[in-house]
Amino acid sequence: MDADQQLLGRFTARLQGAGCVFALEEAELLLRGARSAAEAEVLLQRRLTGEPLEYVLGWAEFLGRRVKVVPGVFIPRRRTEFLAAAALESASGRNAPVILDLCCGSGxxxxxxxxxxxxxxxxxxxLAPDAVAAARSNLGDQAQVYQGDLFDALPRQLRGRIDVVAANAPYVPTEQLPFLPREARIHEPAGALDGGREGLELLRRITAEASEWLSxxxxxxxxxxSGQAPGLAEDFDAAGFRTATRTDTDTGTAVVSGTLKDRSA
Incomplete structure (x- = not known):
């Protein structure tokens, strides 16, 4: 066995001992991400203390591409690929669509x-300055990135011009935060997870405020x-949307969407 395989074996064993389910895969990523054995050891120690792998590596995979992430910024989840696909479907049928990524995190x-x-x-x-900085780093000149509270962050000239609003706002109920996985609970910003009472406070604000910004x-x-979707769909209906709900049964994630009834004619 050569030295690289021996090192991989040692890293895998230590990660297994710490309870990492995908120890071999993580060991391979840590070793590939380091420029030397000494640097790999530093990365491994960070991971063994419970720091999320994405923070240790400096990136998260999202729909086959690497998105840069840093400590203090929400780590994009694979389940949000369902929202990405739905929003992309909506945008693809439009000519030069204007798109808003609301609560964008790392972008x-x-x-x-x-x-x-x-x-x-x-x-x-x-809203978070660290998230805005990360999004600007990931997107460069491909998007305008603003800091602020939901739609208040936007320039006034976008009113009535946005064709697609995709929002991955926090939706974990406040009372359930203590039951999140340790990595998220300790290392990720609470503001990127806490959706308030029932987890729907921000989503309801977005639903109520979106109409003046949509084309x-x-x-x-x-x-x-998926459990929140029926109640949120009712809020969409009350706000004057023609509403649809899609559910990803593999992850228990839902996308609630709508176009305004009085503008669809």
């Missing part, structure tokens, strides 16, 4: 839109859990 959704839609006008917004046939799409 993972916008990286998908930028890669697939060369003529799209992309905008992204988040005539614009569509709002938001991610939530």
């Amino acid at each position: 993972a959704l916008s990286t998908v839109f930028a890669a697939a839609l060369s003529k799209a006008e992309l905008h992204a917004a988040d 005539r046939d614009g569509e709002l799409l938001v991610e939530c859990s």
Whole structure:
């Protein structure tokens, strides 16, 4: 066995001892991500203390591409690929669509839109300064990224012009935060996870405020859990949306979407 295989074996065994389910895969990623054995050891120690793998590596995989992430910024989840696909479907049928990635975090959704839609006008917004910095780093000049509270972050000239709003807002109920996996609970910012009472406070605000920002046939799409979807769909209906719900049974994730009834004619 050569030295590289021996090192891989030792890293795998130590990760297994720490309870990592995918120890071999993680060991391979850590070793590939380091420029030396000494640097690999530093990365391994960070992982063994419970730091999320994505923070240790400096990136997360999202729809086959690497999105840069740093400590203090929400780590994009694979389940949000369901929202990305739904929003991309909505945008793809439009000529030069104006798209808003709301609560953008590191900008993972916008990286998908930028890669697939060369003529799209992309905008992204988040409340957290660290998230805005990460999104700007990931997106460069492909999107305008704003800092602020939901739609308040946007320039006024976007009112009535946005064709697709995709929102991955926090939707974990406050009372369930203590039961999240340790990595998320300790290392990720609480503000990127806490959706308030029932987990729907921010999603309801987005639903209520979106109409003045959408274009005539614009569509709002938001991610939530499958259990939250029926109640949120009622909020969409009350806000004047023609509503649809899609559910990813593999992850228990739902996308609630809608176009405004009085603009769909």
